[in-house]
Amino acid sequence: MKKHIIHLHPVGKEIQVNDQTPLIDVLHEFGIEFPCGGKGTCGKCKVRLLQGEIEATDAHRMKIEQLGLSPEWRLACFSQCTGHITLEIEQFNHLILADESEFDFVPQKGFGVAVDLGTTTVVAQLIDLSSSKVLAVETMLNPQAKFGADLISRIHACLDGNTSEMTRVIRSAIGAMIELMVEKHKVALQKVVLVGNTTMQLIFSNCDVTSLAMYPFYSDNLGMKRFNPEELGWKFQVVEKVQFYPSIGSFVGSDILAGIAATGLHRKEDYTALIDLGTNGEIVIGNKNQIFCTSTAAGPAFEGANISMGMRAVTGAISSFNLDIENIVAHVIGNTSPKGICGSALIDAVAILRRLDKVGLFGEINSGDDHIKLIGKVILTQKDINEFQLAKAAIAAGMTILAYQLSISLSDIQQVYIAGGFGNYINLEHVSDLGMIELPEERICKMGNTALIGAKMFLFSDEKITNEILTKTRHINLEGDPNFQDIYVDRMLL
Numbered sequence: 259m260k261k262h263i264i265h266l267h268p269v270g271k272e273i274q275v276n277d278q279t280p281l282i283d284v285l286h287e288f289g290i291e292f293p294c295g296g297k298g299t300c301g302k303c304k305v306r307l308l309q310g311e312i313e314a315t316d317a318h319r320m321k322i323e324q325l326g327l328s329p330e331w332r333l334a335c336f337s338q339c340t341g342h343i344t345l346e347i348e349q350f351n352h353l354i355l356a357d358e359s360e361f362d363f364v365p366q367k368g369f370g371v372a373v374d375l376g377t378t379t380v381v382a383q384l385i386d387l388s389s390s391k392v393l394a395v396e397t398m399l400n401p402q403a404k405f406g407a408d409l410i411s412r413i414h415a416c417l418d419g420n421t422s423e424m425t426r427v428i429r430s431a432i433g434a435m436i437e438l439m440v441e442k443h444k445v446a447l448q449k450v451v452l453v454g455n456t457t458m459q460l461i462f463s464n465c466d467v468t469s470l471a472m473y474p475f476y477s478d479n480l481g482m483k484r485f486n487p488e489e490l491g492w493k494f495q496v497v498e499k500v501q502f503y504p505s506i507g508s509f510v511g512s513d514i515l516a517g518i519a520a521t522g523l524h525r526k527e528d529y530t531a532l533i534d535l536g537t538n539g540e541i542v543i544g545n546k547n548q549i550f551c552t553s554t555a556a557g558p559a560f561e562g563a564n565i566s567m568g569m570r571a572v573t574g575a576i577s578s579f580n581l582d583i584e585n586i587v588a589h590v591i592g593n594t595s596p597k598g599i600c601g602s603a604l605i606d607a608v609a610i611l612r613r614l615d616k617v618g619l620f621g622e623i624n625s626g627d628d629h630i631k632l633i634g635k636v637i638l639t640q641k642d643i644n645e646f647q648l649a650k651a652a653i654a655a656g657m658t659i660l661a662y663q664l665s666i667s668l669s670d671i672q673q674v675y676i677a678g679g680f681g682n683y684i685n686l687e688h689v690s691d692l693g694m695i696e697l698p699e700e701r702i703c704k705m706g707n708t709a710l711i712g713a714k715m716f717l718f719s720d721e722k723i724t725n726e727i728l729t730k731t732r733h734i735n736l737e738g739d740p741n742f743q744d745i746y747v748d749r750m751l752l
């Protein structure tokens with residue numbers, strides 16, 4: 259298959275992709291947001307074509323025209339790569355918030371780095387604090403992966419005596435990412451802000467995670483962690499301190515704190531929800547008066563774990579299924595042959611099979627077989643469908659219990675933001691149809707990496723926003739709610 263190179267300007271990144279690869283498949287890894295979820299209405303994903311060509315379809319041209327853009331612009335969410343191209347990423351010139359607005363910031367002197375430390379991937383952006391421009395971006399897979407793919411195996415690796423080594427590898431890897439950006443741009447850093455889930459924060463900080471491994475899974479070491487570059491083994495200077503932002507609860511970290519800041523949920527009049535469908539399935543519901551949050555065991559299935567042909571949203575994963583009359587059509591990330599399905603495609607598959615009445619209300623395969631052929635060699639087994647039901651029930655039950663705690667009904671929630679890596683591919687109609695989020699599709703929107711947006715906001719603010727959010731937010735343990743089991747079982751129905 260033909261390969262092409264995409265140059266990202268001004269961050270100086272080069273990416274090799276297969277012919278016809280949609281830009282959305284590669285750009286979101288660099289922290290680029292698709293605020294309207296790729297509908298072509300917000301224009302925030304616009305890129306300027308500096309070299310090469312991107313053929314625009316009629317629908318794409320119409321969107322460009324409607325948004326009043328000149329001919330050299332393209333919408334990344336409508337574009338595919340069919341040759342070598344150089345793109346100027348407009349979004350890197352402004353900080354775009356999760357609600358599609360631009361961040362109103364007070365310019366500061368110097369440069370800062372925002373880091374989203376995920377269990378699977380790490381993204382770091384170098385920001386000019388006088389303009390909020392992104393000057394450079396680095397991404398990598400979390401090198402702790404050799405100690406286990408998910409949070410639970412990382413925690414167990416710590417219990418086996420590997421904490422110091424896991425701390426060392428992640429500090430050194432993030433230090434190397436930052437050093438690359440700083441050296442290339444010859445800048446002195448004012449500050450570095452890190453956000454991540456509670457386990458990532460504790461391991462980065464070389465703190466004990468034992469309490470997260472056993473009942474009641476509670477850590478009292480959730481606060482802000484401050485470092486000097488020298489103690490992290492970093493060779494560059496940081497004028498102010500390096501800060502790892504505080505967690506909200508034992509399994510609701512500063513990535514969610516940053517997400518709340520990025521969506522402005524803590525200042526909204528209307529009840530709003532933020533759901534991160536990553537490893538942990540964190541759910542937040544609240545408004546300017548009070549916020550409740552929790553985490554659920556929803557993550558593994560949506561990350562492809564425990565699914566027979568499941569995989570993460572990387573090249574080769576089927577990211578979506580659609581129904582074209584009676585035929586199931588698949589989209590494969592990176593325009594290559596399918597190797598398996600990721601979480602968003604799992605949701606699509608179950609929704610479509612339910613619609614075609616191949617799967618019943620209880621998740622049973624109506625033919626009595628133990629699997630259904632989807633496309634090529636890709637199948638969905640009875641066990642996969644049951645895993646999906648557990649995951650979707652965890653989200654739906656979590657939302658119901660948080661709403662109950664807030665003394666509101668689910669219909670009082672005016673807006674649901676979906677954060678997390680594979681959020682870009684989620685079909686909101688299917689999410690709503692299956693009762694995973696029991697609200698109409700129009701109230702749900704995809705938000706991409708709200709953790710990174712929030713981390714960038716933290717570079718421009720003192721700790722006031724953080725304290726405001728923490729004061730308003732209460733962490734709930736779902737299993738501790740006497741109604742959880744009944745609600746959970748009920749929400750397994752499709």
Ligand code: FES
Binds near residue numbers: 303335
């Ligand atoms: S136009 Fe909104 S994401 Fe592309």
